Amino acid sequence: MKALPYDELRTLYRNFLHSQNISQLTINTAYTNTFYLWRKGSKELFWNAVTDTDFEDTSKNELIKALSENSTGNVNSLVSGYLSHLRRFRLFLASDGTTEPSVLKQKKTANHEYTRKKKMDIDVPKPSIEQVEIYLTKWDGLENYHLQEDALNKLFFELCPKNTDVIDILLKASTLNDFYSTNIFSIYPVAKHICALDIDLRLKAGDVTLVGDIQYVTIGDTLKNFYSFASKYCSHNNPLDYPIYDSYVDEVLRYFRNHDNFSDFQDGDLKDYVKFKGILIDFRTFYGLNKYNLKQIDQYVWLLGKDYFQKNYGKKKRGDK
Incomplete structure (x- = not known):
């Protein structure tokens, strides 16, 4: 060559x-x-x-x-x-x-081949540098995700980089809610809650407890838990320190725990963001993937889950539960 x-x-x-x-x-x-x-x-x-x-x-x-x-x-x-x-x-x-590459061909038919099987019968490719490269390349080729990510980067990093004005936060939270179908039907209380937390210094420091503070919001008389949304909001402010939680990532981490014992976490630990990030770091270390940052690992794991743990035949956006 x-x-x-x-x-x-x-x-x-x-x-x-x-x-x-x-x-x-x-x-x-x-x-x-x-x-x-x-x-x-x-x-x-x-x-x-x-x-x-x-x-x-x-x-x-x-x-x-x-x-x-x-x-x-x-x-x-x-x-x-x-x-x-x-x-x-x-x-x-x-x-x-x-x-x-034959592995890439396999991915194109993975949804059709495996959605009919029970989870216990699924044979997911073992994590490796080769697999991560394949999936990062696949991510780069998905123009709808790529352009959506670029739009969010412009919004979070250029147009509204701070989180001190409730109007800026409302704009960012509304866009996330729409792009990722997080199904928050009353977004203003969420934006007001985030503004009151004064989060910029904590975001910059990568404070993982911030996700837990953002995720619980009282709307009317009901305490809501917006865990996946909270991880997304933090991630789009600081993508290297805040990986995104969603159901596909959850499925993949539990699958490889059961198959390779890379960690001994309980299922519920994935719903605790501090533990979730630690589990994802353990996953990266166990499979020798430390050359990749958490954003890249997150993209790889999400696409892998989308290929092998699709729950329905409709299109699913990042963040649906």
């Missing part, structure tokens, strides 16, 4: 992209943006980045440097998109550049 000229490599990669279950728009973008470091830097820079043993950090740092020197856009917003293209290119390298 390294010996191929620029145009030949791109042609070979484009053929590979057409063998994937991704849109033509994504193919067109990947065909160009994957080779950004080559165009703006050098062939050597490109190959060093995509083959580095510490790929995530090395490639991100090189992309930030190149984008800072050559782009007038928001570098922090742009870098994740370029990095996702490099992840897909690494999948191309793992397939020898000739065919779609």
Whole structure:
């Protein structure tokens, strides 16, 4: 691969992209943006980045440097998109550049094949670096999730970065509630509750007890428990310190506890956010996935759960219970 000229490599990669279950728009973008470091830097820079043993950090740092020197856009917003293209290119390298990886083909039919089976009969692929790479690439190819995430990042990090104005909080909470179908029918009391907690310093510090403080809200005369929503609100303010809880993640963690004994937690521990985050960290460590941050582990586990523990045949958004 390294010996191929620029145009030949791109042609070979484009053929590979057409063998994937991704849109033509994504193919067109990947065909160009994957080779950004080559165009703006050098062939050597490109190959060093995509083959580095510490790929995530090395490639991100090189992309930030190149984008800072050559782009007038928001570098922090742009870098994740370029990095996702490099992840897909690494999948191309793992397939020898000739065919779609058999594991990825398996994922396309996983819903149809396994939804009819009982949980005890499900055979979920064991977590590994290869599996995480496959699912992160799959995440990057899901344009509806990717664009939704970009929109939320703009809202939380650029338009309304603080949590001191109830109007800003109302806007963010309403958008989360709509995007993720968290089914909160009266969002204003939730926004008012969050505003009263004065959460910005705790968010920045990664205080995991904050989720528990946000999740319980009195609406009328009833105390409501918005656990999944609370984890999402914290996560979109500080994604590296607050992984998201939802039913798919719950299913996957219990499955691998039962099969591999990676932890001895009780089912109810997953509904305690402090314990939940610790369990997810134990999961990452047990399977040798420490090169990935908790946001990436969260995305991988959620998509894995969506493939193997789908409860119905309808579309399910992130956060439905």
